[in-house]
Amino acid sequence: MAEPPDRLARALASLAVFATAALLCLAAILNEQPFLYPDTPVYVRRAEVGASKVLGADRIKPWMGEASAASESGAAAAAAPAETDRNVSLAGRSVYYGALLYGAHAAGSLWLAVVAQALCVAAMLHLVIVRLWGFRRRHLLAVGAGLALLTPLAAFTGLLMPDLFAGVTVLCSGVLAAYWNRLRRWERVGVAALLLFAIAAHPSHLALAAAMLLFMLGCKLLRLGLRTPWPALVLVTGCVVGGVAAEWVFNKAMTAASGAPPVLLPHATGHLIGMGPGTEFLRQNCPQAGYVVCDYVANFPTHWDDFLFSDDPTKGAFWLADAQAKRRMAQEQIAFVLDVVRFDPLGVARGLGADVLEQLASFRVDVGRQPPGAVEKFYLGRVPDDVLADLRGSQGVRGGDFDGWLSGATYAAVAGSLVLLAWRRRSSALPRPPGFDQFALVVGAGVLANALICAVFAAPLDRFQSRVIWLVPFLAAAVLLQLRSARYSVFSSSTIFASPGKSPR
Known part of the structure; x- marks a missing residue:
């Protein structure tokens, strides 16, 4: 059968991407609204x-209308954990990701941000599954549905956070490396552009990309199973830079706007x-150590989240401090x-090691359900009335x-995926997509690096690992597609995977 014309092939590819994106919006659709987080209004x-500085305040659509602004209460404003003090701006809330949210709002609906996020992921899944692995578009839809229903991917696609x-x-x-x-x-330009935006969306992503770059470079120099071409390494380096x-640029702009540099939260x-x-x-060592946290030593030990954000005078520290003390x-x-x-190196090493292991195993989904009182505490007066x-x-x-059953499905899917990937590793006769081993190596390193970075520089939190854990079932999905192809002999081993210049029907 002849290959369809290029125009038809592109139309079918676009249809497959849009259909997959629709599947990835399923969690937000079931929730009947995109998922909000207390930091979401700060990004917007x-x-x-920034838009008002560039275009003029009279030429942009305001985030808060007059009715919404009038509903703000002093208690609600004081409770917002991301805007800790009117004299302090916090680092880490990317204006670049905020531009995506604000652009969606200005265009008419925050749902547009969910759609944009879904299309980004769907396009990458199409590139890997259809273009590079050579499976059919129906396989893309099957994988998209599985990831949407059995992993946190759809939940994070619907979450208005980076x-x-x-x-x-x-x-x-992984795609650029393998x-x-x-x-x-x-395709190189498109993947690099998406990578650059992803890195700019949050400082932890910058650290993650830098760690993966070092891993790729180390593997190449030590010949450890991954030989990423130098042009790819240069491009990834360019994205990190x-x-x-x-x-x-963001820090300079915030300094110019507020008269002082933004404050990095003291997570460590x-x-x-x-x-x-x-x-x-x-x-x-207090008070002679001279640290401002000595003033709150009676509250310690306290959970890191309470240390940063609690207004309880018996638990908090950073939140309770004035602007100068915060800085x-x-x-x-x-x-x-x-x-x-220096004081307790073994204790720190043991604690960090335990936290990394805890982070690796902590990926419960916790973005869908708002705790009691959250609407009044975190969103009243900070989001428009229609959004509220x-x-x-x-x-x-x-x-x-929603979180409960999806958490159970995620743990089951990840456990099954690890078993399947371990078995596939031992089966030399199993067909595999070109470059799959190298791709899986980079992706696996990224999942581990994410746990290491979050556990060491912040603290274990389910949301930190659940945001990337869907990549493990994604790799396992490739194995299942290989098994299906081998079992039913749909393709011969020489034609299972499409060549770079052809699109599967």
């Missing part, structure tokens, strides 16, 4: 401020205090970490247990 507001792009960072890096020679020029430059300080060694160091905590963080490591009304009517607020 930062982009709105977490989705951590997995995209890993996926794009398939550089099979990618067309425009671009991410650093984007963060630098809170982590060491909650872990124990930091608390013991402070108890033995001092951030500035003293590196010195504090070094002092604690939709939030009140969403399944996440009305008590739907």
Whole structure:
């Protein structure tokens, strides 16, 4: 049978991508609204401020209308965890990701941001499954449905936070590392552009991309099963450098706007205090150590989340401090970490090792359900009235247990996937897509690096690992497709995978 014309092939590819994207919107559709997080309004507001500086406040659509602004209460404003003090702007809330959310709002609906996120992931899945692995478009839809129903991918696609792009960072890096020679020029440009945006979406993604770059470079130099072409390494390096430059530009702009640089949350300080060694160091060395956290030593140990955001005078620290003390905590963080490591190196090493293992196993889905009182505490007066009304009517607020059943499905899917991948590793006779071993190596390294970065520089949290754990079942899906092809002999081993220049029917 002759290949369809290029125009028809492109139309079919686009249809498959849109259909897969629709599957990835399923979680938000079931929730009846995109998933919100307390930080979501901050991302939008930062982009709105930037747009007003560039275009003029009278030429942009305001995030908060007059009615919404009038509903703001002092208690709600004080409770917002991402805007800790009117005199302090926080680093880490990317204006670049905020531009996606604000652009969707300005265009008419935050649903457009969910659609954009879904299309980004669907396009990458099509590139890998159809173009590079050579499976059919119906297989793409099957994998998309499985990932949407059995992993957190759809939940993070529907979440108005940059977490989705951590997995995209890993996926794009794996494609460039393993398939550089099979990618067309425009595909290289497209994957690199998406990787750059993903890196700029959050500082943790920058650290993740840098760690993966070091891994790829180390494997190439040591000949450890991955020989990424130098042009691919140069391009990934350029994306990492671009991410650093984007963060630098953002910090400069925030400094110019507010008169002071943004404050980096002292995650590491809170982590060491909650872990124990930091608390013991402070108890033995305060007040002579001179750290501002000495003022709150009576509250320690406390969970890192309480250290940063609690307004309870018996638990908090950073949240309770004034603007000057907040800046001092951030500035003293590196010195504090070094002092604690010197004070109890074994305790810190044991704690961090345990936290990394805990993070690897912690990927419960917890983005769909809003806890009691969350609407008034985190969103009243910070989101438009129509968004607030939709939030009140969403399944996440009305008590739907979306997170519960999806968490169970995720743990079952990941456990089964690990067994399947281990078995496939031992089966030399099993057909495999070109470059699959190298791709799986990079993706696996990315999943591990994500756990390491989050557990060490912040603290174990289910959301941190669940944002990338869907990549494990994605790799297992390739094995299942291989098994199906081999079992039913649909294709011969020489024609299972399409060549780079042809599109499967």
